[in-house]
Amino acid sequence: MLIGSIEAGGTKFVCAVGDEDYRVQSREVFPTTTPAETLRRTRAYFEQFSLDALGIASFGPIEIRQTDPHYGYVTNTPKPHWKNTDFVGPLKRALQVPVSWTTDVNGSAYGELVMARLSNADVQSLVYYTIGTGVGAGAVINGQLVGSLGHPEMGHVFVKRHPADQDFAGICPFHGDCLEGLVAGPTFEARTGRAGKDVPLSDPVWDIMANYVAQAAIQTTLTLRPDKIVFGGGVVSEAFLVKVRREFKQLLNDYVAVPPLESYLCMPLVADNGSATLGNFALARHALRG
Amino acid sequence: MLIGSIEAGGTKFVCAVGDEDYRVQSREVFPTTTPAETLRRTRAYFEQFSLDALGIASFGPIEIRQTDPHYGYVTNTPKPHWKNTDFVGPLKRALQVPVSWTTDVNGSAYGELVMARLSNADVQSLVYYTIGTGVGAGAVINGQLVGSLGHPEMGHVFVKRHPADQDFAGICPFHGDCLEGLVAGPTFEARTGRAGKDVPLSDPVWDIMANYVAQAAIQTTLTLRPDKIVFGGGVVSEAFLVKVRREFKQLLNDYVAVPPLESYLCMPLVADNGSATLGNFALARHALRG
Numbered sequence: 001m002l003i004g005s006i007e008a009g010g011t012k013f014v015c016a017v018g019d020e021d022y023r024v025q026s027r028e029v030f031p032t033t034t035p036a037e038t039l040r041r042t043r044a045y046f047e048q049f050s051l052d053a054l055g056i057a058s059f060g061p062i063e064i065r066q067t068d069p070h071y072g073y074v075t076n077t078p079k080p081h082w083k084n085t086d087f088v089g090p091l092k093r094a095l096q097v098p099v100s101w102t103t104d105v106n107g108s109a110y111g112e113l114v115m116a117r118l119s120n121a122d123v124q125s126l127v128y129y130t131i132g133t134g135v136g137a138g139a140v141i142n143g144q145l146v147g148s149l150g151h152p153e154m155g156h157v158f159v160k161r162h163p164a165d166q167d168f169a170g171i172c173p174f175h176g177d178c179l180e181g182l183v184a185g186p187t188f189e190a191r192t193g194r195a196g197k198d199v200p201l202s203d204p205v206w207d208i209m210a211n212y213v214a215q216a217a218i219q220t221t222l223t224l225r226p227d228k229i230v231f232g233g234g235v236v237s238e239a240f241l242v243k244v245r246r247e248f249k250q251l252l253n254d255y256v257a258v259p260p261l262e263s264y265l266c267m268p269l270v271a272d273n274g275s276a277t278l279g280n281f282a283l284a285r286h287a288l289r290g
Numbered sequence: 291m292l293i294g295s296i297e298a299g300g301t302k303f304v305c306a307v308g309d310e311d312y313r314v315q316s317r318e319v320f321p322t323t324t325p326a327e328t329l330r331r332t333r334a335y336f337e338q339f340s341l342d343a344l345g346i347a348s349f350g351p352i353e354i355r356q357t358d359p360h361y362g363y364v365t366n367t368p369k370p371h372w373k374n375t376d377f378v379g380p381l382k383r384a385l386q387v388p389v390s391w392t393t394d395v396n397g398s399a400y401g402e403l404v405m406a407r408l409s410n411a412d413v414q415s416l417v418y419y420t421i422g423t424g425v426g427a428g429a430v431i432n433g434q435l436v437g438s439l440g441h442p443e444m445g446h447v448f449v450k451r452h453p454a455d456q457d458f459a460g461i462c463p464f465h466g467d468c469l470e471g472l473v474a475g476p477t478f479e480a481r482t483g484r485a486g487k488d489v490p491l492s493d494p495v496w497d498i499m500a501n502y503v504a505q506a507a508i509q510t511t512l513t514l515r516p517d518k519i520v521f522g523g524g525v526v527s528e529a530f531l532v533k534v535r536r537e538f539k540q541l542l543n544d545y546v547a548v549p550p551l552e553s554y555l556c557m558p559l560v561a562d563n564g565s566a567t568l569g570n571f572a573l574a575r576h577a578l579r580g
Binding site: 225 | 351414415427429431432434436437438439440441442443444445446447448449450451464465467505508509510512513514515516517541543545546547548549
């Protein structure tokens with residue numbers, strides 16, 4: 001069996017082909033340019049193989065309601081050229097295989113769930129946050145992706161402002177000081193004038209960030225009661241998560257039982273953002289079974 | 291077919307028996323006293339019938355993990371006498387029927403879902419908030435109750451403090467100014483010295499409340515993307531929800547598509563907190579099917 005995976009990011013496409021054990025047999029990475037060029041390149045890559053199914057995890061927002069005429073489209077994205085682009089349709093017609101279609105973060109969430117289970121952890125429900133240029137999250141509950149009217153957009157929830165951060169207006173063009181507006185990578189530049197990579201972990205801004213990220217983890221803990229919350233993206237490091245866990249513990253105040261925080265709030269099991277590829281393989285296999 | 295329902299509240303127990311069409315055939319209400327007395331009375335009531343299954347929706351926190359030795363218990367409740375009480379065990383042994391077991395708000399959420407479907411609405415996922423003495427919420431996603439490690443406790447999430455409400459410390463004994471600490475019924479007394487029923491809707495405190503409740507609705511909207519969010523409990527009225535919808539619209543800023551707010555953010559379809567009884571009937575029938 002051969003399964004294809006597309007991890008469609010705003011800057012690059014990662015295409016891969018794996019076997020029935022999810023082992024990667026081939027991989028190609030190219031920049032995200034116009035939809036026409038990028039999808040042509042994607043199609044050409046996969047036409048080299050005799051695929052059985054294809055999984056796509058895409059930057060968003062995307063239309064995931066199967067009953068909607070625009071199912072399979074990238075919808076209201078600010079990314080130039082990509083607004084209202086039919087992503088699934090042309091590939092499905094060209095390759096003639098079942099296609100699974102979800103967001104990049106849902107793909108990662110699913111991949112991390114699969115990986116946790118492969119490592120014998122009893123994980124039924126998992127939330128995956130990415131904190132980078134933007135903030136997004138995906139969720140799997142009892143093995144199923146969450147979202148009835150659409151996919152989650154947990155990056156844009158509101159949080160209680162930190163006492164030492166009252167004057168920062170936030171950078172989200174939609175909501176100002178929502179979670180993304182307060183903790184996305186570019187907030188470092190906005191708050192300190194320096195890029196995040198140049199701000200040492202001893203800087204108090206990291207404690208403010210950790211407080212907000214911990215609040216987000218509290219929200220998903222109390223809403224979804226997942227087995228695990230995984231944090232990926234350029235802003236996240238193990239040293240940062242140490243701070244997040246400290247804030248989380250204080251904020252939750254033992255109100256509900258959670259697993260040991262070292263395993264509950266953690267980095268991805270699959271390195272280099274590879275979770276989405278694994279998630280795509282698994283989701284495509286589900287699509288194949290119908 | 292005869293199905294039993296227990297809506298176990300902190301002040302009263304509502305027991306009912308319904309038929310296969312969920313029509314109530316009998317109903318008895320009595321005060322919640324000690325566990326021994328209350329459960330004896332409950333058992334005596336149901337022993338009058340030849341039940342096929344029983345649904346219980348209880349005040350919490352409760353243990354819902356079937357693998358836990360304390361499955362079926364009311365656990366860490368502040369309610370006198372009820373801490374660590376086996377609720378399901380004695381009834382199951384006495385009545386010898388399959389029992390479904392969930393929280394009061396999950397029962398209501400499920401009942402509202404069933405009711406929405408009976409009225410031909412296309413509702414797969416629904417969140418139910420109660421805002422009264424405390425704040426709680428239950429959620430059904432794709433027909434399934436949410437919660438892997440336990441039931442949701444969405445009443446205790448954090449929200450962005452309203453500019454006109456910066457000095458109020460909140461009344462939650464665990465978290466101070468979490469959602470419950472800011473909008474539960476007793477906050478009226480704490481903020482204004484008057485009971486909620488004596489504070490006219492023109493009082494600005496209602497706008498502050500509406501802002502916080504709208505933020506909670508934003509959180510569940512962006513996390514679960516439900517088809518509907520229902521608000522019950524003593525604090526809620528249609529006039530209050532008008533304010534909540536206004537705040538919600540402004541906060542969401544059209545970031546994701548939601549149904550018309552009049553049907554999306556609404557009062558319960560089943561009056562007098564009756565949703566939980568309907569939910570219990572439906573959940574008990576699932577338990578019967580195994």
